[in-house]
Amino acid sequence: MKEAQYRVIEHKSDKFSIELDGVVVEAVARGRLKRDGEILVGDFVVLDENMTEPVIARVAPRRNSLVRPGVANIDLVVIVVAPVPETDGFLVDKLIVNCKEAGIDCLICLNKSDIANTERERLVREYGTDVAGVVVTAAINGEAAELKPYLTGKVVCFAGQSAVGKSTLSNAILGGDERTVGELSERISRGRNTTTSARLLRSPDGFYFVDTPGFSVLDTFGVKANELALYYDEYVRLSDDCKFHPCTHTSEPGCAVKAAVGSGNLSRERYERYVKLYGDLREAEKRRTK
Ligand SMILES: Nc1nc2c(ncn2[C@@H]2O[C@H](COP(=O)(O)OP(=O)(O)OP(=O)(O)O)[C@@H](O)[C@H]2O)c(=O)[nH]1
Ligand SMILES: [Zn+2]
Incomplete structure (x- = not known):
């Protein structure tokens, strides 16, 4: 039988409220799992079958997570x-x-x-x-x-x-x-x-x-300047047609993204913000390596 996976819905001091099919149970963590960040709200957990009280034994792999708060x-x-x-x-x-x-x-x-x-x-x-x-x-x-x-x-x-x-x-x-x-x-x-x-x-x-x-x-904004464009679907799609590979779509000649902005096929406002964000990230990177 597949182990029951409870969803962690709240965490207060050493107690976790975990839920399965609308029923909420209070559980505790032991050992390593007590450490900060080991069990997050939103995690799926499995209980220790050998215990009479609900004790969390394992955390299922996460699909994603955000920090502060986790x-x-x-x-x-x-x-x-x-x-x-x-x-x-x-x-x-x-x-x-x-x-x-x-x-x-x-x-x-x-x-x-x-x-x-x-x-x-x-x-x-x-x-x-x-x-x-x-x-x-x-x-x-x-x-x-x-x-x-x-x-x-x-x-x-x-x-x-x-x-x-x-x-x-x-x-x-x-x-x-x-x-x-x-x-x-x-x-x-x-x-x-x-x-x-x-x-x-x-x-x-x-x-x-x-x-x-x-x-x-x-709180987690931590992408690298030269990776920023990878998070803009249209820029990724057009980058094959840029003269330079990789192209940051800022100052390179023959840039397909800039051409699309010029011809009105891409939002100029969002592009200008992209250039500014790119510049800010570059500046921050330079300051860190000084
Ligand atoms: N006209 C109008 N006002 C709205 C609507 N939704 C929210 N408001 C008003 O906008 C103001 C702010 O709403 P909140 O729900 O507190 O906004 P919030 O995004 O949670 O704000 P923070 O808690 O500061 O992050 C309140 O005065 C609401 O009554 C809407 O659909 N139409
Ligand atoms: Zn380009």
């Missing part, structure tokens, strides 16, 4: 943007790079469509090939129907700048279920700065929401 096996990062506050394109660009580097799908959610809903086309044009989708929501009115189908059965994490509506959106999606609502009000009241551990909230529709205090997928 979460494993995330399926989808929802990058939330809105008409207000004005979108920080660098943040969106970096979030996408980070998701790709970590091997996590992401999608863009344009929230507050009740205020304005004119950006979808631009977002599809800029990011269409790099994300699983671009959806539109009005969380304040509970409108999240476009987003929901992407979440089913997944472990989902919301990211994006302050005040775009991440909390409102998660309430709109998780709301309605008493157990979850109770957890949510606790979530809102607990001090956001007093704890650094993440936890998973299970939604009635069968997905898991990564609830974290001050979560920032950005």
Whole structure:
């Protein structure tokens, strides 16, 4: 028989809340597994059959993980943007790079469509090939129907700048279920700065929401300058036609990416941000080697 794999949904001091088919059990770790980072929220674990109490014996291999706070096996990062506050394109660009580097799908959610809903086309044009989708929501009115189908059965994490509506959106999606609502009000009241551990909230529709205090997928931004272009699908596709191999698509002559930007086939704004990010990464690398 296949061993039962429990999902770690919360970690408090030396106790892990682990879940299987909606039933939550408290378990402890022994020995090496007690060390920081050995067991993360989102991990799948197997219990020690020889113990009468639930003791975690093993952690299943992770598909991916993020740090600070540690979460494993995330399926989808929802990058939330809105008409207000004005979108920080660098943040969106970096979030996408980070998701790709970590091997996590992401999608863009344009929230507050009740205020304005004119950006979808631009977002599809800029990011269409790099994300699983671009959806539109009005969380304040509970409108999240476009987003929901992407979440089913997944472990989902919301990211994006302050005040775009991440909390409102998660309430709109998780709301309605008493157990979850109770957890949510606790979530809102607990001090956001007093704890650094993440936890998973299970939604009635069968997905898991990564609830974290001050979560920032950005904390791990550590790609190399000359690898940055590998995280832009269209640049990878065009690079065969560049004169130089490899081409950073910045100052090389005969660059197919630059040509596509010039002819309007690629977003100039995103390209200009790429050049800036590339330059910043180069600078940081130079400073480190000095
Ligand atoms: N008009 C409109 N306002 C919204 C919508 N969603 C959220 N808001 C408002 O935007 C403000 C910020 O919403 P939050 O959900 O707190 O945003 P957040 O992204 O969680 O912000 P941080 O916690 O700072 O990261 C609140 O005043 C919300 O009422 C929406 O769909 N339409
Ligand atoms: Zn090039």
